[in-house]
Amino acid sequence: METTNKQDIQGKRLIEVDFPLKQTSLDSVHEKNVRHGHISTLHIWPARRPLAASRAALITTLLPDPGNDEERKIMMEKLAGRIVEHVKKKKLPNGSVEEQVTVETEGGILHWGRESGADLQWFRDKIREAYGGRAPRVLDPFAGGGAIPLEAMRLGCEVTAVDINPVAWFILKCTLEYPQRLANQLRPLPAFACESREFMESYFKAKGFKGAALEVQLSALGLKKEQVNQPQLTGIQTNVVSVEADLAWHVRAWGWWMLQRAKADLNRYYPTVDGKPTVAYLWARTVTCKNCRATVPLLKTRWLCKKENKRVVLTMEPNADRTGVVFGVQNDAPSLVKGSSAQKREYDKKLAGGTMSRSGVTCPCCSTIMTMEDIRSESVAGRTGTVVTAVVVDGDVGKEYRRPTEEELIMATEAEKDLSKVYAEIPFGMPVEPLPGKEALGFRVPLYGFDQWYKLFIPRQLLALGTFVKYTRAVREAMQKHWYSQEWIEAVSNYISCVIGKMLDYENTGTSWYTQNEQITHLFNRFALPIKWDFAEASPIGGASGSWDSMMNSVTKSVDTAVALPNKMIRPQILLKSAISSHLKNVDVMVTDPPYYDAIPYSDMMDFFYVWLRRTLKGLSPEIDAAFQEPLSPKWDHEQNDGELIDDSSRFGGDKQKSKANYEDGMARVFQTCYQSLNPDGRLVIVFAHKHPDAWETLVSALIRAGFVVDGSWPIQTEMGNRTRALSSAALASSVWLVCKKRPENARPGWDNLVLEEMQENIIQSLRNFWDAGIRGPDFVWAATGPALEAYSRHPIVRKANEPGKTMSVTEFLGHVRRMVADFVVGRVLTQNGGTDTVSGLDDVTTYYLLHRYNFGMESAPIGPCILYAVSCNLSDSLLLGKYDLLVRTGGQSKDEEEEIEEGSEGGGEGVEEAEGTSSTVKLKAWSQRKYAGLELAGMSTPLIDKVHRLMHLWRAGDQVKVDEYLDMHGLGYNTLFGQLLQALIELAAAGSEERALLESISNHVADRSGIQTNRLSWVD
């Protein structure tokens, strides 16, 4: 009989004791680079968690801690392998060779491609064993793109994945359900595929056949080389040899079937000129000049290609009657050979600057400037137009650029005439559903009058999309004729709909031409909808990026990965529900990654796909029709007090406080639901972004109120850089995975003094362990937070012993924790790792300075960790930037500024990176810039670091009398902390720097003086 082995899962879990933090972070960040075959390439979904991090969190939560270092070490290595360093030699442009050290993991099952290593089965067995031979039940109530449930399935768990959004639900079916149901099945490829040499050649090549062996395979199907093979578009042939293939190949076959039909319909709209296939059409929006009435193209740049060895520029001159411009293409654009990089940049900007700048657009005919406000009102009034500026084609040696032909110009607009015919065959017709309003998070296009989803496309894109949607819908009927089961029809149709989703991401007016790698960029490289003045249109029936072929390739590679998942996975339960009201029972482990305040407006953004999926999938199954029955995906239902949990004040009439409170209340209700769903010995692991400590603390308070004890926290780095929407508003680069267990119902209130004592006793060993494991920086603070919180959250409330009737808040408690952690780090820094665990008596500002200097040196640092350090020292970033004059801002703008630049940047907008925006950064002010540091200010005690900086100024001025006066006035000669601080600063200063020399001189001087004074004192004695 299967029973739960209470012994095993009642004690601590592995994650509550140890976690392979560095390896998981390394493998998670690496995974973000994986472009082929990853589940994220199936369909866009925001904020996907890496599989590596999800797998590591699940395994360490499901498995008990073995209770001894040796076994734990073995488990960690099986899971995450070891970190190894590689030294690579890189030749620099100036000819010198530089050594670059890279670190990566070796072994383990976290790294992409190693997930099915032999040790996976070892973990699967261990997990079952821990649960008395049964599969543990795992729930993710905010499942999104499905990383966490997929990993739980891989580990042999019984999985429930919940998400409120129908697009996420659809992705979950594709990621979890169809692979589980059909992964191990093969069935004969349809006859039309077996009859096509082109298709079968790609099939056999993928199976590793080449040369003569390939020909043998093709001949066996009657597909000899000399045979001119026209694809059979109608009828079913039965006289061909059948080829058994898996799900991914059936998707490819039907995708190919569709493409032949779509090509037949669309070919004339994408004429091929001079036998060179079209890659993309480059467009610009236009306005009429308010002064001379000329048609003005809105161009951020006129660079078409800007590479080291290839420089192509779009030329632009006023036309003869100055009613507009004449474009041309200049190959081999000159470059500035000599000069600084700033001069080169300036030269390039002049050579190929666009018409747009921060101030607006400059008319090329009369030089009048129309402001952004002018452009906005023209756009809202529908008085803007579009023009094709250039065509990119595949030439003999790479991409070529040319002006469009007459025929191409006609065909670019001709498509409009056929739209009604195509959309008459599609349920719900054209996607006329409304776009969110201009107040919605991340949406800038409504400011320019874009108020319906279809308006984000030009007519030819709508025609192409409509045509592909029509044939996706036709696939199901054709498959029935080929005797596929309903299960196969649904799976194949849904994967093909993913291809439509991919195509949508490329076939819209929010894309750009990336001049550095000559490719079209996609819309959702960040989760915002800004306006694009000049955009690129891919040819969907060609073979370049953005085409059906390339999208099909990307989706089916992901299906290849899905069908290679382990055998014997348990069928998952996928629920389209709100986490607030998902009352499930007997859950063993929940690992989940909830929406975080205003970080990402999921449903508003993903309605971009919803409206098209609704049309593509209609009629496929009653379940799918029910999921997509509403015109748009669910937002917040005020009547039901339930819905999507994001902090978006536009849903609350612009009331920011109401919106924040609603989000926090909703999350609190979800935590209560989680508590009820979880088994008594269960664990909840919840992922939070952590930029704003106060917001974070509100969520932790809600967890504790819901009945959870927080007893672990691991800050896993999961993102590479600035690739999410407005990182400056909520950093998601790293996230904290918080481990919680249920508090016994009979837990009693605690007392603040006892709780703090217990916390200090518990945490000191953890701090030493984290330090010895090489965890540093903000991660060190976060790693300590969970274990520290255990002492606090073991009690439903913590009362203040000296203030009757008052309780200690999470914020107050964490204030103590962070200060203790800061003192620990500073203790290590002051003693150069000499072993002191904490240091007391150092003022807040100097503590901050040391923390910052130790972790970031004098370089720019992201604001997030700096805020964390500041609050750890009872300070704030604004105090450090202002009153204390310790920090200086080095980068980052407000969200609005970022987007205005997006809309009208000064000629720089030719790359993906440019679209990413920058996040806020700060750096320490150099001592030499702090001229007034250390001067007595009324009502302010002088931080020790300021005293050091004052002394440095005095010493440099050569004024020893003043130095001595200052030392004496502040009693610094006998101040041990001052001596330690000087020593630490010497270590931190760059060798050979003036800073170091001054500090050393002062240190020697102080030592000499104290020697003299000691003698004098002994003489007095």
Ligand SMILES: C[S@@+](CC[C@H](N)C(=O)[O-])C[C@H]1O[C@@H](n2cnc3c(N)ncnc32)[C@H](O)[C@@H]1O
């Ligand atoms: C951070 S994402 C999850 C991403 C996921 N872990 C992944 O790897 O793709 C948060 C998810 O919560 C969903 N969500 C928001 N409000 C919800 C609610 N009330 N109930 C269930 N899901 C909700 C969003 O649709 C979104 O998919």
